[in-house]
Amino acid sequence: MNNFDFSSLNTEQQAALVETEGAVLVTAGAGSGKTRLLTHRVAFLLSKGISPYNILAITFTNKATREMAERVKAMCPDGDRIWISTFHSMCAKILRMDADALGYNRNFTIYAEDDTEKVVKEILNEMSLAEDKWKKNVLFHISNWKNTIMSLAEYERACAAVVDIKKIVLIIDEYEKRLKKNNALDFDDLLIKTYKLFLNHDEIRLKYAQRFEYILVDEFQDTNTVQYELVRQLASVHGNIFVVGDEDQCIYSWRGANFKNIFNFKKDFPNVKVFKLERNYRSTGKILERANKLIAHNSSRLEKKLWTERQGGDEPVIYNAVDERDEALFVANTIERLLRQGYKPSDFAILMRLNALTRNLEEALLSYNIPHKIYGGFKFYERAEIKNIIAYLRLFVNMDDDIAFQKVINFPRRGIGDGALSKMKHLAGNKSLLRALVDGNYEVEPALQKKLENFVQTYCGLSEIDMPLADFVSEVISKFKIKDAYDTKTEEGFDKQMNISSFEGAVREFAKLNPTASLSDFLESITLASDSDEIGEGGSVTIATVHAVKGLEFRVVFIIGLEEGIFPISRANSADDIEEERRLMYVAVTRAEEKVILTHCSKRFLYGKTSYEIPSRFCKELGFYEYKPKKIEETSVFGGGRSYSASAPTQTSFGGFTFNKATILGGEQSSEIKPTVEVGKYKPGQKVEHPKFGKGEIKSISDDGLVGDIAFEGFGIKSLMLEIAPLKILEE
DNA sequence: GGATGACACATTTTT
DNA sequence: TGTGTCATCC
Ligand SMILES: Nc1ncnc2c1ncn2[C@@H]1O[C@H](COP(=O)(O)OP(=O)(O)OP(=O)(O)O)[C@@H](O)[C@H]1O
Numbered sequence: 001m002n003n004f005d006f007s008s009l010n011t012e013q014q015a016a017l018v019e020t021e022g023a024v025l026v027t028a029g030a031g032s033g034k035t036r037l038l039t040h041r042v043a044f045l046l047s048k049g050i051s052p053y054n055i056l057a058i059t060f061t062n063k064a065t066r067e068m069a070e071r072v073k074a075m076c077p078d079g080d081r082i083w084i085s086t087f088h089s090m091c092a093k094i095l096r097m098d099a100d101a102l103g104y105n106r107n108f109t110i111y112a113e114d115d116t117e118k119v120v121k122e123i124l125n126e127m128s129l130a131e132d133k134w135k136k137n138v139l140f141h142i143s144n145w146k147n148t149i150m151s152l153a154e155y156e157r158a159c160a161a162v163v164d165i166k167k168i169v170l171i172i173d174e175y176e177k178r179l180k181k182n183n184a185l186d187f188d189d190l191l192i193k194t195y196k197l198f199l200n201h202d203e204i205r206l207k208y209a210q211r212f213e214y215i216l217v218d219e220f221q222d223t224n225t226v227q228y229e230l231v232r233q234l235a236s237v238h239g240n241i242f243v244v245g246d247e248d249q250c251i252y253s254w255r256g257a258n259f260k261n262i263f264n265f266k267k268d269f270p271n272v273k274v275f276k277l278e279r280n281y282r283s284t285g286k287i288l289e290r291a292n293k294l295i296a297h298n299s300s301r302l303e304k305k306l307w308t309e310r311q312g313g314d315e316p317v318i319y320n321a322v323d324e325r326d327e328a329l330f331v332a333n334t335i336e337r338l339l340r341q342g343y344k345p346s347d348f349a350i351l352m353r354l355n356a357l358t359r360n361l362e363e364a365l366l367s368y369n370i371p372h373k374i375y376g377g378f379k380f381y382e383r384a385e386i387k388n389i390i391a392y393l394r395l396f397v398n399m400d401d402d403i404a405f406q407k408v409i410n411f412p413r414r415g416i417g418d419g420a421l422s423k424m425k426h427l428a429g430n431k432s433l434l435r436a437l438v439d440g441n442y443e444v445e446p447a448l449q450k451k452l453e454n455f456v457q458t459y460c461g462l463s464e465i466d467m468p469l470a471d472f473v474s475e476v477i478s479k480f481k482i483k484d485a486y487d488t489k490t491e492e493g494f495d496k497q498m499n500i501s502s503f504e505g506a507v508r509e510f511a512k513l514n515p516t517a518s519l520s521d522f523l524e525s526i527t528l529a530s531d532s533d534e535i536g537e538g539g540s541v542t543i544a545t546v547h548a549v550k551g552l553e554f555r556v557v558f559i560i561g562l563e564e565g566i567f568p569i570s571r572a573n574s575a576d577d578i579e580e581e582r583r584l585m586y587v588a589v590t591r592a593e594e595k596v597i598l599t600h601c602s603k604r605f606l607y608g609k610t611s612y613e614i615p616s617r618f619c620k621e622l623g624f625y626e627y628k629p630k631k632i633e634e635t636s637v638f639g640g641g642r643s644y645s646a647s648a649p650t651q652t653s654f655g656g657f658t659f660n661k662a663t664i665l666g667g668e669q670s671s672e673i674k675p676t677v678e679v680g681k682y683k684p685g686q687k688v689e690h691p692k693f694g695k696g697e698i699k700s701i702s703d704d705g706l707v708g709d710i711a712f713e714g715f716g717i718k719s720l721m722l723e724i725a726p727l728k729i730l731e732e
Numbered sequence: 733g734g735a736t737g738a739c740a741c742a743t744t745t746t747t
Numbered sequence: 748t749g750t751g752t753c754a755t756c757c
Contacts, residue, residue, distance in 0.1 A: 417733045547745050608748040
């Protein structure tokens with residue numbers, strides 16, 4: 001097996017590729033072929049005769065995983081013995097084999113956010129602490145602590161300045177006990193418990209460290225402290241560790257990622273060989289220029305070169321939409337135009353800072369009949385009816401999962417309410433609720449006893465059954481009469497039943513793809529997998545947050561909602577926060593191969609109210625709006641803005657009136673468009689006169705006082721920018 | 733115990 | 748906007 005083909009890598013990449021021994025760090029900008037290098041390196045190792053069994057590759061996207069897995073399988077008969085996964089699923093896999101050393105059962109349940117929330121709520125209730133005051137704080141500290149390698153006592157000391165930290169630590173301590181009693185691990189536990197497993201059990205660490213002769217990690221800038229330490233532990237025997245990353249693309253520091261790990265790596269590993277890739281293969285020169293210009297505004301970074309042979313290309317454009325509907329229609333319209341020019345739906349991505357911005361896009365694309373898929377946001381498995389079924393299933397893997405038990409014991413209704421439940425908790429003592437029942441540890445009054453026995457009987461009956469995964473799931477649904485809880489005569493009930501049926505279908509599909517998988521495997525896959533793993537698979541336009549498309553690429557990228565308060569998000573206050581927002585913007589822009597199309601709205605309806613928006617500072621940093629703005633006369637005057645593009649919906653119907661403020665700029669000169677306001681001159685109820693629209697009455701004024709909605713006789717309600725509209729006050 | 737309606741609430745990004 | 752909690756009534 002020595003027929004490795006180097007031709008699809010450039011010389012820089014090749015140099016890093018052949019350096020297989022020791023610690024290697026590759027830092028390079030976006031689109032420079034880091035992932036490609038990593039993938040090829042796995043293939044190269046195999047071609048040198050390394051067994052896939054001895055390779056561990058940590059990736060972030062499923063696309064990379066699949067690509068790699070396919071290559072490996074094609075090259076080696078036993079290719080499926082390689083470990084390619086995310087940190088989290090790697091840890092889950094390790095713990096499924098060795099968690100007993102930590103006092104956990106190997107069939108532990110993985111608690112997602114809502115489960116951990118329930119546990120915390122329960123504790124707060126019992127301690128008579130107000131939920132709204134404590135919950136968020138406690139949850140933050142749980143995760144924060146688990147993203148360090150400190151003991152709880154050390155954490156308490158480190159947080160000495162935090163108010164109430166004593167009590168918080170007390171709650172965390174109880175939380176840990178509960179999870180253990182429930183035989184459950186939360187997301188962060190997967191990492192930190194694996195770390196502790198290795199730390200306290202040398203023989204287990206050695207087992208894995210010896211096995212993995214070669215370790216590769218993609219997107220290294222987004223590893224957190226615990227992940228970093230895990231890498232060190234795993235590389236502690238062979239030391240052949242290859243990491244690639246780009247500090248400019250660190251976008252997960254809010255959950256503990258630390259791009260400084262890239263720099264630490266050079267210190268913590270001996271004789272690190274550092275490689276740089278400078279040629280970008282993804283984007284046109286015009287796009288790269290803008291991206292480079294943007295990211296140069298960040299201070300915590302190392303200067304990097306990034307060049308391309310694809311000089312020129314289309315100039316990125318920006319569209320100033322009236323509102324979010326106009327924005328969505330513009331996007332849909334532009335896509336349709338490009339589709340006619342031969343682009344495919346899967347060539348497009350519409351990216352945004354917030355999942356909440358997707359709503360209007362869905363409508364607009366639907367009205368244009370453009371196939372699309374929204375990633376992120378509420379997932380199928382998060383629907384209430386599906387979560388109930390999952391809770392039932394969880395009990396068949398891990399009967400100590402009290403959170404699951406409490407979810408299902410009264411669904412469908414069995415007349416077992418809060419009163420009965422607290423009685424049961426009390427009686428169960430330190431056993432879990434279901435286990436105490438199954439063991440028949442106590443008796444309650446006959447009516448309740450009967451109900452409980454019924455439940456236990458059904459449960460035990462099903463537990464003894466040995467049948468294929470998909471059949472078992474259907475059997476559970478039917479034996480517990482879950483579908484009967486929904487009335488098919490109502491549309492809602494019908495939908496829910498349909499969802500349950502599709503869930504059964506999904507299980508069947510999973511079982512087909514993974515013939516040897518157990519129920520536990522299935523449950524793990526749905527808690528750890530995200531739908532963004534499938535981005536770009538079908539023939540649809542991708543609608544997603546920027547976070548979800550990290551590592552991916554599209555011919556055409558729209559980035560919408562480029563407004564202060566949205567992108568950068570209003571919660572970003574510190575300089576570091578803003579730098580992370582800027583990195584996020586950098587990631588967004590560098591997903592594009594050919595075209596970047598940005599949009600922002602003058603006003604936007606979000607979270608139940610309309611607000612008037614200021615263009616994002618990133619517009620300017622990307623080279624737009626660098627001129628002194630011409631005075632925009634009014635929001636609603638035809639041709640008031642500048643429409644350079646044939647693609648802009650030149651007229652948008654709004655409130656029975658036609659607007660056109662569509663502005664597309666290639667990006668000349670400009671400063672911010674930040675109108676100065678004369679506060680208090682106008683107020684609702686005033687009668688005013690406008691030279692063009694005549695007499696009207698001010699109906700309302702935006703919170704910031706910039707724009708007023710005015711009802712004109714014969715013209716309807718119009719939104720005008722108050723400080724520039726030529727209004728005369730007729731009557732206070 | 734369960735159904736209903738009023739009210740208060742916050743609303744980033746994800747493994 | 749939409750969700751989740753609380754009080755009230757059956
Ligand atoms: N040597 C090469 N020759 C031609 N194309 C290449 C080469 N290396 C990488 N590419 C292509 O460039 C694009 C970007 O590569 P890749 O995704 O590996 O970059 P990356 O550095 O991982 O990007 P990001 O930092 O955005 O994750 C891909 O389409 C890839 O196929």
